[in-house]
Amino acid sequence: MISMEALMALGLGVVTATGVYLLLRGRTFPVVLGLTLIGYAVNVFIFLMGRLWSNANAILIDDGVVADPLPQALVLTAIVIGFATTGFVIELALRSRHENGSDHVDGHLTDNSKADV
Amino acid sequence: MNSLFDFWWQHAPVLSVLLPFFTAVLLLAVGDAGGMAAQGGAHDVGRLRWSRRLAMASVVLGLIMAGAMVWKASLGELMVYRLGDWPAPFGIVLVIDRLSGLMVLLTYLVAVPVAWYATGGWDARGRYFHALFQFQLMGLCGAFLTGDMFNLFVFFEILLIASYVLLLHGQGKERFRMGVHYVVLNLSASALFLIGLAMLYSVTGTLNMTDMAVRVAQLSGDSALLAKAAALVLLVVFGLKAALVPLYFWLPGTYAAASAPVAALFAIMTKVGVYSIIRTHWVIFGADAGEASLAAADWLLPLALTTSVLGVLGALAARSMNRMVAYLTVSSVGTIMAGVGMFTPDTLSAALYYALHSTIVVAGLFLLIELLAAQRGDAGDALKPAQAVREPILLGLMMLFGAASAAGLPPLPGFIGKLMILQSSHGLVAQPWVWAVVLLVGFLSMVGLARAGAILFWHVQPAPSSYDASGGSSLKLMSATWACMAMTLALAVVASPVKQYTDDAAAQLTDRAAYQRAVLGDLGNSTRPYTGER
Numbered sequence: 246m247i248s249m250e251a252l253m254a255l256g257l258g259v260v261t262a263t264g265v266y267l268l269l270r271g272r273t274f275p276v277v278l279g280l281t282l283i284g285y286a287v288n289v290f291i292f293l294m295g296r297l298w299s300n301a302n303a304i305l306i307d308d309g310v311v312a313d314p315l316p317q318a319l320v321l322t323a324i325v326i327g328f329a330t331t332g333f334v335i336e337l338a339l340r341s342r343h344e345n346g347s348d349h350v351d352g353h354l355t356d357n358s359k360a361d362v
Numbered sequence: 363m364n365s366l367f368d369f370w371w372q373h374a375p376v377l378s379v380l381l382p383f384f385t386a387v388l389l390l391a392v393g394d395a396g397g398m399a400a401q402g403g404a405h406d407v408g409r410l411r412w413s414r415r416l417a418m419a420s421v422v423l424g425l426i427m428a429g430a431m432v433w434k435a436s437l438g439e440l441m442v443y444r445l446g447d448w449p450a451p452f453g454i455v456l457v458i459d460r461l462s463g464l465m466v467l468l469t470y471l472v473a474v475p476v477a478w479y480a481t482g483g484w485d486a487r488g489r490y491f492h493a494l495f496q497f498q499l500m501g502l503c504g505a506f507l508t509g510d511m512f513n514l515f516v517f518f519e520i521l522l523i524a525s526y527v528l529l530l531h532g533q534g535k536e537r538f539r540m541g542v543h544y545v546v547l548n549l550s551a552s553a554l555f556l557i558g559l560a561m562l563y564s565v566t567g568t569l570n571m572t573d574m575a576v577r578v579a580q581l582s583g584d585s586a587l588l589a590k591a592a593a594l595v596l597l598v599v600f601g602l603k604a605a606l607v608p609l610y611f612w613l614p615g616t617y618a619a620a621s622a623p624v625a626a627l628f629a630i631m632t633k634v635g636v637y638s639i640i641r642t643h644w645v646i647f648g649a650d651a652g653e654a655s656l657a658a659a660d661w662l663l664p665l666a667l668t669t670s671v672l673g674v675l676g677a678l679a680a681r682s683m684n685r686m687v688a689y690l691t692v693s694s695v696g697t698i699m700a701g702v703g704m705f706t707p708d709t710l711s712a713a714l715y716y717a718l719h720s721t722i723v724v725a726g727l728f729l730l731i732e733l734l735a736a737q738r739g740d741a742g743d744a745l746k747p748a749q750a751v752r753e754p755i756l757l758g759l760m761m762l763f764g765a766a767s768a769a770g771l772p773p774l775p776g777f778i779g780k781l782m783i784l785q786s787s788h789g790l791v792a793q794p795w796v797w798a799v800v801l802l803v804g805f806l807s808m809v810g811l812a813r814a815g816a817i818l819f820w821h822v823q824p825a826p827s828s829y830d831a832s833g834g835s836s837l838k839l840m841s842a843t844w845a846c847m848a849m850t851l852a853l854a855v856v857a858s859p860v861k862q863y864t865d866d867a868a869a870q871l872t873d874r875a876a877y878q879r880a881v882l883g884d885l886g887n888s889t890r891p892y893t894g895e896r
Contacts, residue, residue, distance in 0.1 A: 268546075268550065273542060276546055280546065280549050280550070280553075283550070283553045284549075284553060287553045287556045287557055287560075288556075290556075290557060290560055291556060291559075291560040291563075293560075294560035294561065294563055294564035295563075295564070296564075315563070315569075316560070316563070319512055319559075319560075319563075322512070322516065323556055326516070326519050326552075329523070330519070330523065330545075330549055330552075333523065333526060333545070334542075334545050334546065334549065337526070337530075337538070337541055337542060337545055338542060340538055341538040341539065341541065341542050344533075344534070344535050344538045344539075345535055345538060345539060350542055350543065350546070351539065352535065352538070352539035352542075
């Protein structure tokens with residue numbers, strides 16, 4: 246039986262690797278997608294750092310087992326900030342595309358990146 | 363009056379964050395004065411005038427508050443502000459110690475002349491300049507004052523989001539191109555910040571910096587290794603903000619693309635990275651942090667010295683003044699980090715003094731370059747012969763002060779700061795390296811700046827016949843730039859009390875027991891060590 250921890254770690258690894266791959270692309274759209282994926286992975290990572298609990302209360306009730314509530318609060322903050330910054334970076338990418346006439350992150354196509362279209 | 367002061371001091375940390383916040387909100391309510399005023403509507407000119415008054419009043423008030431804060435902090439008291447009166451380590455605390463007070467004061471020392479400079483016209487060339495400026499100040503003050511790691515992340519985001527938009531101020535191709543790089547890099551760094559933070563939380567179970575320092579010292583075995591890994595992840599994040607090798611490549615292009623007042627304000631941004639490295643690697647992972655102590659010591663000094671050398675080489679190779687000063691920023695960060703990276707109170711104190719000087723001088727140089735570029739016709743800030751500037755004496759003197767101080771010539775504070783760093787490294791293993799690099803970098807900066815000065819002021823070509831030689835810089839722009847240079851000179855005059863203060867600040871940071879008493883109080887030992895077990 247594979248443990249829940251190993252499963253989560255594996256999933257996080259795949260998402261992060263995908264995110265890093267997309268982040269290294271030449272066009273702004275995959276870069277934004279990459280940032281978003283990395284953001285998701287980080288949010289789940291914070292959540293896991295409070296340890297995985299099964300069958301535990303989310304809030305303090307009597308004297309039962311309670312899951313660590315702090316990472317949940319942190320994730321909430323991180324999601325809000327990530328959402329705002331993603332919105333901003335999309336708008337910025339659109340403006341940059343408009344100003345530079347290309348959605349390449351360097352503002353123009355280089356010889357190396359033409360094949361990358 | 364006295365009771366007013368008492369009330370202020372009681373709430374000083376939070377007021378320093380709230381002042382720029384409320385000013386920014388008010389400025390938003392006043393409305394977008396910038397973009398419209400250029401088109402000349404009387405209504406919009408009124409708005410612009412009011413937003414300038416509001417912004418200036420706010421930064422001056424902030425400067426007074428920061429000055430009073432430093433004065434109170436210099437007495438040695440640790441001021442702890444518990445938000446919502448939640449006991450630490452459960453709630454968020456703001457802490458004024460000597461270091462954070464000094465950094466807030468430095469922020470405002472830069473912010474006042476820069477805001478004044480911006481009212482000379484830059485704020486009308488885009489939208490909401492002053493509101494964003496205030497949000498940036500809020501993020502900076504918050505980052506310097508907070509005593510909570512996650513709160514540090516939040517304030518980082520606030521100052522970054524404001525800086526993203528400020529960087530684009532004035533727009534144009536190059537700014538958008540560099541803007542995309544800057545934003546994507548910083549978003550990736552924020553993701554890493556969260557990863558490092560989450561790892562630290564998983565082994566210590568706390569986010570309060572003081573509590574974290576206590577817990578890290580108690581770690582052993584695998585947990586200590588995890589904490590060390592987290593410390594190095596955070597070093598990458600803060601190293602990117604501070605522009606350490608190999609993470610400085612974003613800085614020259616970005617700073618050179620930004621408008622003059624924004625670039626000058628950004629001079630303080632690298633110091634946020636330096637400050638965070640001091641807080642994390644100097645205090646939390648300091649010398650007495652048990653198995654995880656000095657996690658970054660092997661890395662910090664070599665990286666710092668390399669940064670210093672590569673920065674100055676970049677400055678020598680630069681083909682425009684903006685890039686040159688941007689590279690000098692990188693180089694000066696390297697010198698500061700060398701002082702931090704030697705991990706003794708003496709070297710830290712010297713580094714703090716040098717940080718004060720280099721921030722102000724770099725800000726002044728960025729402002730000066732724009733004044734110069736405006737008078738050189740089409741050549742702008744490019745380092746090539748062009749027509750003579752109209753005010754060679756006023757601008758040339760500033761260039762002389764700024765360059766001599768940046769290069770480290772006596773009797774300017776750049777010299778005093780470097781001397782302090784050299785002196786404090788006496789007897790350490792790294793001494794030969796530090797001496798060699800600091801002196802070499804000083805020499806090379808001097809060569810580069812002398813070359814730039816010679817091209818700008820002596821290597822002149824006759825102006826085209828259509829050129830109007832009358833008129834100089836406006837008084838406002840000139841006075842703002844002179845204010846920066848005057849502060850540099852003043853820093854040399856008051857070097858002794860300032861050094862005393864930074865000495866005390868460094869000594870205070872090593873006194874962990876005092877922080878525990880002040881921040882955690884009696885609760886200090888009542889929570890059980892966090893193991894993640896039920």
